[in-house]
Amino acid sequence: MQKEALRLRVNGSLREALVPHHRSLLDFLRDDLELTGTKRGCDDGSCGACTVLLDGCSRLSCITLAHGVPGRSVTTIEGAGQPGRLSDLQLAFISEGGLQCGFCTPGMVLAAGALLQRIPHPSEEQVREGLSNNSCRCTGYGRIVQAVRRAAGAPEETP
Amino acid sequence: MIGLPSFRLHRPTSIEEAVGLLAEHRDDAKLLAGGTDLLVNLRHGLATPSHIVSLAEVPGLDRIDCSPEHGLTIGALSTLESLATHPGVEESFPVVVRAARTISGPTLRAMGTVGGNLCLDTRCHWYNQSFFWRQACGFCLKKDGTACHVAPGSSLCWAAYSGDLAPAFLVLGAEIKLLSVRGERRVPLDRFFLDDGLRKFDMASDELLTQVCVSATRAHLRGVYSKLRIRGALDYPLAGVAAAARIAGGGTFHEAALALTAVGPRPFLVEGATEILEGLRANDEDAIERVAHLARRLSNPMNTTWAMQPAYRRLRVGLFARDALREMGERGP
Numbered sequence: 001m002q003k004e005a006l007r008l009r010v011n012g013s014l015r016e017a018l019v020p021h022h023r024s025l026l027d028f029l030r031d032d033l034e035l036t037g038t039k040r041g042c043d044d045g046s047c048g049a050c051t052v053l054l055d056g057c058s059r060l061s062c063i064t065l066a067h068g069v070p071g072r073s074v075t076t077i078e079g080a081g082q083p084g085r086l087s088d089l090q091l092a093f094i095s096e097g098g099l100q101c102g103f104c105t106p107g108m109v110l111a112a113g114a115l116l117q118r119i120p121h122p123s124e125e126q127v128r129e130g131l132s133n134n135s136c137r138c139t140g141y142g143r144i145v146q147a148v149r150r151a152a153g154a155p156e157e158t159p
Numbered sequence: 160m161i162g163l164p165s166f167r168l169h170r171p172t173s174i175e176e177a178v179g180l181l182a183e184h185r186d187d188a189k190l191l192a193g194g195t196d197l198l199v200n201l202r203h204g205l206a207t208p209s210h211i212v213s214l215a216e217v218p219g220l221d222r223i224d225c226s227p228e229h230g231l232t233i234g235a236l237s238t239l240e241s242l243a244t245h246p247g248v249e250e251s252f253p254v255v256v257r258a259a260r261t262i263s264g265p266t267l268r269a270m271g272t273v274g275g276n277l278c279l280d281t282r283c284h285w286y287n288q289s290f291f292w293r294q295a296c297g298f299c300l301k302k303d304g305t306a307c308h309v310a311p312g313s314s315l316c317w318a319a320y321s322g323d324l325a326p327a328f329l330v331l332g333a334e335i336k337l338l339s340v341r342g343e344r345r346v347p348l349d350r351f352f353l354d355d356g357l358r359k360f361d362m363a364s365d366e367l368l369t370q371v372c373v374s375a376t377r378a379h380l381r382g383v384y385s386k387l388r389i390r391g392a393l394d395y396p397l398a399g400v401a402a403a404a405r406i407a408g409g410g411t412f413h414e415a416a417l418a419l420t421a422v423g424p425r426p427f428l429v430e431g432a433t434e435i436l437e438g439l440r441a442n443d444e445d446a447i448e449r450v451a452h453l454a455r456r457l458s459n460p461m462n463t464t465w466a467m468q469p470a471y472r473r474l475r476v477g478l479f480a481r482d483a484l485r486e487m488g489e490r491g492p
């Protein structure tokens with residue numbers, strides 16, 4: 001098995017490990033760095049639970065090789081906010097009830113963050129399109145969309 | 160959890176180095192672009208190379224040059240998202256952008272590349288499964304087995320080509336450039352795809368697709384891409400129809416072309432459509448129906464997906480073709 005030293009900036013700090021060539025970015029984050037906030041769902045790119053940010057853009061870490069993104073900067077949900085210092089987006093997910101079991105939430109929050117970087121004030125349609133690589137099996141998406149729009153400054157919706 | 164099999168990753172920093180590695184390892188090597196198809200297939204044991212040649216550090220392969228004077232050239236490593244959001248391509252070659260925008264979602268489009276999309280493996284519900292599933296249900300001709308479950312007795316594989324960009328490039332008469340240590344060759348895209356889910360492409364294992372080129376003479380054609388799928392996002396096409404045409408001042412069809420995807424082992428131009436429509440009025444319902452019928456007749460979807468019946472996919476090909484021709488006749492790009 002071919003192993004090689006890997007250096008990646010993860011959540012702002014430089015991390016190093018001896019990693020086999022065939023390790024996915026997801027396995028590197030979860031197993032080598034013990035950053036288990038990034039979730040393993042389908043392992044084939046179709047559910048979005050493993051979404052992380054690579055230089056600010058969303059990326060599916062289960063179908064990315066750890067050695068395949070040299071020199072890039074990775075942000076996982078652990079780097080998106082801290083207990084007691086949550087991001088506006090995380091707070092909006094809580095206040096709008098944009099989660100139930102929570103398994104898809106790390107990926108949703110990061111994908112939504114990347115969307116708001118591209119489109120600061122998205123329409124409902126744009127939020128739905130922007131999150132279309134992320135599946136949620138509990139909420140029915142309505143409250144997730146609402147949370148993202150609230151975080152972007154859209155007024156509260158009356159039921 | 161299904162781990163990735165072990166392999167050696169090569170990260171060439173020049174195109175010469177990349178083709179040199181392909182020449183050295185031939186069938187035991189696979190090119191890695193965005194990895195959105197290949198890594199899934201590796202996990203499922205559908206490809207088992209010892210060497211992976213990553214294109215991530217090869218410079219100069221991700222340029223999109225687009226002008227009405229020089230036409231369109233797209234580097235193979237350009238991402239689907241950079242194509243889907245390119246204002247110049249949208250203006251001059253709208254059918255390409257329309258097709259790109261239907262692919263999966265924005266995260267995947269930012270990873271997947273144009274070269275990887277054209278060279279996508281063909282798909283079938285007996286094939287795109289885990290090793291465990293395939294072992295339990297019976298391997299097939301395409302990988303590890305001896306018989307086709309879709310067409311028992313056939314010596315061909317009928318897995319469906321399921322890329323969305325190919326038909327859009329086909330209606331624009333695109334060419335691709337293939338590079339190897341033996342030199343470069345240009346291939347018209349409609350000769351690149353083979354009607355066999357096993358061999359798939361006219362591309363040797365040591366060749367690398369570097370560019371897709373569309374001539375300036377095809378700029379500003381009106382274009383439509385329609386795609387049949389289960390959900391409004393994420394899914395591969397179960398049938399796809401691309402159409403392009405120039406509508407002259409008097410409202411007549413010129414250079415009209417239709418191409419189909421996901422209804423056979425290769426994407427293909429609807430032969431005869433251009434000749435039927437040339438010079439006819441864009442509201443000639445009779446001609447439109449004839450072409451729609453032709454498209455439907457030439458499509459050959461097989462039972463390669465549980466999601467939809469072949470007959471329904473075929474029916475929709477005809478309806479997509481009819482509606483695309485009507486839409487191009489009625490309004491601008």
Ligand SMILES: Cc1cc2nc3c(=O)[nH]c(=O)nc-3n(C[C@H](O)[C@H](O)[C@H](O)COP(=O)(O)OP(=O)(O)OC[C@H]3O[C@@H](n4cnc5c(N)ncnc54)[C@H](O)[C@@H]3O)c2cc1C
Nearest residue numbers: 045192193194195196197271272274275276278322323368
């Ligand atoms: C959830 C999901 C949904 C998807 N939905 C769609 C969809 O709706 N429509 C669609 O068309 N596709 C879809 N795809 C498939 C795929 O993501 C895209 O087609 C993408 O463009 C593939 O590009 P890539 O760079 O990731 O390819 P890779 O996985 O890197 O490569 C794919 C194949 O092409 C070969 N290859 C790559 N680049 C070159 C090159 N330059 N020269 C020669 N060979 C090369 C590789 O060796 C490999 O065999 C989907 C995939 C997933 C996981």
Ligand code: SF4
Nearest residue numbers: 283299307316317318
């Ligand atoms: S068409 Fe037949 S040979 Fe091809 S993948 Fe499906 S079952 Fe296998």
